[in-house]
Amino acid sequence: MIKKILFILFFSLSANAALDITISQGKVEPTPIAITQIFGTDSDTARYGNTLRQIINNNLTNSGLFYTVNEDLYIQSDNLVEKVPRFEDWKLIKAQFLLSADVSKTEKGIRLRMRLYDVFNAKEIEKLQLTIPNEDLIRRVGHTVSDIVYERITGETGYFDTRIVYVSEIGPLDQRVKRLAIMDQDGHLDSHQFLTDGKNLVLTPRFAPNNQIITYMEYKNNLPRVFIYNLKTGEREIVGDFPGMTFAPRFSPDSQSVVMSFSDPNTANSEIYLMDLNTRSLSRLTNDSGIDTSPSFSPDGQKIVFNSDRGGSPQLFIMDKKGDNIKRISKGKGVYGNPVWSPRGDLIAFTKLTQGNFHIGVMDTNGGNERVIVRDFALESPAWSPNGRYLIFHRQKRSNLDGTGGEVTIHFIDITGYNERIIPTPRDGSDPAWSPLL
Amino acid sequence: MLKKLFMLFVAGFFLASCAATKTEEGGNVDAASTSASSSSGGEITAGTQEDLIVNVGDRVFFEFDSSELTVDAQATLDAQAAWLTQYPDTNITVEGHADERGTREYNLALGDKRAFSVYSYLAQAGIDTNRMEYVSWGKERPEVIGSDETAYSQNRRGVTIVSN
Numbered sequence: 001m002i003k004k005i006l007f008i009l010f011f012s013l014s015a016n017a018a019l020d021i022t023i024s025q026g027k028v029e030p031t032p033i034a035i036t037q038i039f040g041t042d043s044d045t046a047r048y049g050n051t052l053r054q055i056i057n058n059n060l061t062n063s064g065l066f067y068t069v070n071e072d073l074y075i076q077s078d079n080l081v082e083k084v085p086r087f088e089d090w091k092l093i094k095a096q097f098l099l100s101a102d103v104s105k106t107e108k109g110i111r112l113r114m115r116l117y118d119v120f121n122a123k124e125i126e127k128l129q130l131t132i133p134n135e136d137l138i139r140r141v142g143h144t145v146s147d148i149v150y151e152r153i154t155g156e157t158g159y160f161d162t163r164i165v166y167v168s169e170i171g172p173l174d175q176r177v178k179r180l181a182i183m184d185q186d187g188h189l190d191s192h193q194f195l196t197d198g199k200n201l202v203l204t205p206r207f208a209p210n211n212q213i214i215t216y217m218e219y220k221n222n223l224p225r226v227f228i229y230n231l232k233t234g235e236r237e238i239v240g241d242f243p244g245m246t247f248a249p250r251f252s253p254d255s256q257s258v259v260m261s262f263s264d265p266n267t268a269n270s271e272i273y274l275m276d277l278n279t280r281s282l283s284r285l286t287n288d289s290g291i292d293t294s295p296s297f298s299p300d301g302q303k304i305v306f307n308s309d310r311g312g313s314p315q316l317f318i319m320d321k322k323g324d325n326i327k328r329i330s331k332g333k334g335v336y337g338n339p340v341w342s343p344r345g346d347l348i349a350f351t352k353l354t355q356g357n358f359h360i361g362v363m364d365t366n367g368g369n370e371r372v373i374v375r376d377f378a379l380e381s382p383a384w385s386p387n388g389r390y391l392i393f394h395r396q397k398r399s400n401l402d403g404t405g406g407e408v409t410i411h412f413i414d415i416t417g418y419n420e421r422i423i424p425t426p427r428d429g430s431d432p433a434w435s436p437l438l
Numbered sequence: 439m440l441k442k443l444f445m446l447f448v449a450g451f452f453l454a455s456c457a458a459t460k461t462e463e464g465g466n467v468d469a470a471s472t473s474a475s476s477s478s479g480g481e482i483t484a485g486t487q488e489d490l491i492v493n494v495g496d497r498v499f500f501e502f503d504s505s506e507l508t509v510d511a512q513a514t515l516d517a518q519a520a521w522l523t524q525y526p527d528t529n530i531t532v533e534g535h536a537d538e539r540g541t542r543e544y545n546l547a548l549g550d551k552r553a554f555s556v557y558s559y560l561a562q563a564g565i566d567t568n569r570m571e572y573v574s575w576g577k578e579r580p581e582v583i584g585s586d587e588t589a590y591s592q593n594r595r596g597v598t599i600v601s602n
Contacts, residue, residue: 172583173580173583174579174580174581174582174583175579176578201578203542203546203576203578204542204543217546222573223573224546224573224574244550245546245550245573245574247543247546247547248543248546261543261546261547263547263550263574267554268550268551268553268554268555268557268572269551270547270550291544291547291548291551293543293544293546293547294541294543294544307541307543307544309503309544313503314503314540314541314544335503335540337540337541337543337544338541338543351541353539353540377585378538378585380541380542381542398585399583399584399585399589400583400584400585401582401583401584401588401589402583403583405585406583406585431542
């Protein structure tokens, strides 16, 4: 039935990227793009056009890889969906790429047509036509168009049509009310939803890499346990229902298992376990009297990086997926934690406490080439964008004896260390995690 | 890409029907984690949390990144064990807490070890484990708000809560 009311046409003219941007380049000069007015045929479609233009503009600008040429400079003001642009006019104002689109109503719903032009080479490089049944999907259309433009021009996978799950915080710091919440990656208030009611403390949500399921920890009846939450069905269930604390959950790359810490109630020693979500069978991966926690799989599923104080202070270690060949990889001075394997497989993000400050950094998977991306009094919970180019994390201010301070906010940063910005949340926010592309 | 776009619209229908809760937060916040209030000047009832706080001491403190009981802590726990022996009908939950200078997950593990240090010390002192439970709150429930060592030293703690 859904299929019947959808009418989608999509043409991709070429698989080659117009620019080739790689992370190792360091700071990238943003590419100038012009985005024409997104034309409508009546007041509704004009409004959709404005919203779409704003979403696309914000997304591309926030990526740090684009800037939009000031509209006041535009010489040509036509709808360029069906008309060939006067490329000379756009070259003159130094727009390297040009996006034009229009919105109209058809009997199938709301129709968007988009054209992307390479101004310097005077040619169309992408075109798209799609129809949505109602305006509820406008924001997602804006994110999807942004992804197509981003992918076509940079050659990297986009990340705009994604969501961020995080912990919304309110109340005094010693009695914080924490709720799971979810929003589009841009933090737009229209997309914001709470997922839990705040009665139970919830911590550390993480997305499955292949679907809309999250895993997190909740104090249900004051017992700290790992849960999974299917965002499509609303179903929630405990997966770590053992007589001791279960915590620090993360999905395996195939989303079929959860790797987590389980604290043996007879020793209170935390070990890392793997639970198969289909069979509910549990296998133990570590066996050491130290704390073993914060496991994170490599994207090929062959290795796990984790945090352990087995050598005395908390450091980062790597083991095979069965728990063999444990090797310490963190080499610098300081207390390490929160290791997270990049979805590209090449880097591990982490936190490090040294000289009174937290650092978020990345290192090669053998611990080499450690570099700090951001440093502050309190930083935590690095999480990768699905394309492995950006990190989100939280930053907390110092608190004071009178109960003031301690504000905690979610931030976005390019792993080159440039282009940091706050992702707005209606209340304080912590423990962010990124969804895969929707 | 075509498939992705199609999935977009299929997924869109779920957004409308997604069972997200929208109620306002409220209700009791983790009643077990709050510390007992102090005396309001009246008589202290023997065998209560208040009695434990005033006449014995309900908590012990830990060094940074440590779950070992200090000499002072052991003295406090010896007194707690005596008190628990004196009031055999009381059950307790031991809470383990950490300061804010560690990751959330590591501190959950550390809080668990701290709570267990208290729990097992009391067990060795003869308290029946059927009367005791323990739980970690990591760095989630500081006793003292503040980002300095004075606050941290009071937050790295194990607290004995009378649960009946």
